[in-house]
Amino acid sequence: MATPNIPLWEVFIRSRNGLAHKHVGSLHATDATLALQAARDIYTRRGEGLSIWVVPSNAITASDPSEKGMMFEPAESKIYRHPTFYDVPDEVGHM
Amino acid sequence: MYTQALNTSDGDDRHIEDAARATQFQARIDADERIEPNDWMPAAYRKTLTRQISQHAHSEIVGMLPEGNWITRAPSLRRKAALLAKVQDECGHGLYLYAAAETLGSSREELVDAMLAGKAKYSSIFNYPTLTWADIGTIGWLVDGAAIMNQIPLCRCSYGPYARAMIRVCKEESFHQRQGFEIMLTLCRGTDEQKAMAQDALNRWWWPVLMMFGPPDQVSQHSDTSTKWKIKRFSNDELRQKFVDATVPQAQFLGLTIPDPDMKQNANGNWEYSAIDWDEFKQVLAGNGPCNRDRLAARRKAHEDGAWVREAAMAYAEKRRQRSALQAAE
Numbered sequence: 001m002a003t004p005n006i007p008l009w010e011v012f013i014r015s016r017n018g019l020a021h022k023h024v025g026s027l028h029a030t031d032a033t034l035a036l037q038a039a040r041d042i043y044t045r046r047g048e049g050l051s052i053w054v055v056p057s058n059a060i061t062a063s064d065p066s067e068k069g070m071m072f073e074p075a076e077s078k079i080y081r082h083p084t085f086y087d088v089p090d091e092v093g094h095m
Numbered sequence: 096m097y098t099q100a101l102n103t104s105d106g107d108d109r110h111i112e113d114a115a116r117a118t119q120f121q122a123r124i125d126a127d128e129r130i131e132p133n134d135w136m137p138a139a140y141r142k143t144l145t146r147q148i149s150q151h152a153h154s155e156i157v158g159m160l161p162e163g164n165w166i167t168r169a170p171s172l173r174r175k176a177a178l179l180a181k182v183q184d185e186c187g188h189g190l191y192l193y194a195a196a197e198t199l200g201s202s203r204e205e206l207v208d209a210m211l212a213g214k215a216k217y218s219s220i221f222n223y224p225t226l227t228w229a230d231i232g233t234i235g236w237l238v239d240g241a242a243i244m245n246q247i248p249l250c251r252c253s254y255g256p257y258a259r260a261m262i263r264v265c266k267e268e269s270f271h272q273r274q275g276f277e278i279m280l281t282l283c284r285g286t287d288e289q290k291a292m293a294q295d296a297l298n299r300w301w302w303p304v305l306m307m308f309g310p311p312d313q314v315s316q317h318s319d320t321s322t323k324w325k326i327k328r329f330s331n332d333e334l335r336q337k338f339v340d341a342t343v344p345q346a347q348f349l350g351l352t353i354p355d356p357d358m359k360q361n362a363n364g365n366w367e368y369s370a371i372d373w374d375e376f377k378q379v380l381a382g383n384g385p386c387n388r389d390r391l392a393a394r395r396k397a398h399e400d401g402a403w404v405r406e407a408a409m410a411y412a413e414k415r416r417q418r419s420a421l422q423a424a425e
Contacts, residue, residue: 002204002205002208003204003207003208003398003405004204004405004409005202005204006204006405006408006409008197025191025194025259025260025263026194026197027190027194028203029408030405030408030409030411030412031408031411031412031415034408041183041187042187042190042191045180045183045184045187045267046267062133064133065131065133065134066135
């Protein structure tokens with residue numbers, strides 16, 4: 001008999017005070033409580049975290065990789081959004 | 096290595112691929128871009144990786160068995176705590192890898208079921224028995240040492256989720272090798288009997304460890320495409336040679352003799368080893384190694400004995416879901 005599927009969760013860990021939670025991987029668990037405990041055992045065995053988020057994988061909406069161009073190209077062409085676009089004479093010093 | 100059965104041939108399904116997309120895909124690989132789960136990829140790339148990553152995961156999980164055998168008999172609390180942590184790490188590595196494999200579209204349950212049914216392979220090395228405490232030292236020193244040799248290049252593999260999982264694994268693996276070497280060093284500095292035990296373990300594990308790197312380059316069937324796709328960055332023989340060159344001085348430091356009397360160092364400084372018994376390797380991969388049946392039986396028993404826990408957890412989650420749906424309706 002095939003083993004029934006257990007829901008998938010994405011795990012996010014904040015490693016230090018002041019840093020953002022960062023995606024570290026995924027795991028299977030039947031509910032949120034077990035997902036948190038499993039995340040603790042799988043992803044923080046060496047003091048990697050101070051805080052854990054678990055999110056059901058199917059709750060995540062992702063951008064479509066095939067629309068990458070349309071999605072991100074507009075930002076690439078606007079170089080005037082970067083400080084290096086502007087000329088400041090050396091004499092002015094650090095700005 | 097942990098994915099030796101890749102070296103068996105299978106059908107070629109590349110012809111069904113859209114040629115333009117395949118060219119574009121190869122261009123991304125050549126530009127050292129990482130391929131991510133939802134990106135287009137050739138079916139054969141997906142299949143090769145699913146097989147490689149799941150075999151790697153199975154190896155981590157089955158690899159817990161030979162070492163788990165010694166947890167209750169470790170010679171001190173320090174050794175026991177370290178071994179327990181190491182075996183727990185192997186479980187974690189298996190889980191990272193199953194998660195990476197799942198991003199290619201097969202569920203973990205399907206992958207595990209294939210292993211339990213004997214349809215998926217795991218590394219030949221875990222079909223050898225751990226007869227003495229020195230075997231635990233040898234596994235850490237040599238088996239994990241060989242695994243690290245293989246896994247470091249995989250951190251740069253073209254498939255993002257696999258590469259990321261390997262980075263985590265490699266960070267944790269170096270403790271494994273060091274704890275193994277420390278066990279060997281302690282035995283080698285101990286009584287004559289302890290040193291003999293260390294030598295005996297090395298004698299039994301040396302050749303099976305060299306086989307871990309897989310068949311010689313001339314006969315390795317999957318290497319070409321895996322290299323082209325940047326899944327594999329070094330050949331089996333290259334990695335095997337690197338491992339031997341790194342290990343010989345360590346054995347000399349321990350005062351142990353590698354069981355290969357004809358081994359000699361060539362002008363380039365490489366240690367040339369004698370011919371490997373590939374028939375033994377084939378036999379072990381085919382299921383006829385010393386412990387194949389035991390290993391599968393132990394995995395099946397653990398899976399079956401755990402079924403009620405999985406069912407209970409699912410039933411509990413379902414009960415809670417229904418209850419909160421009911422409350423929301425009130």
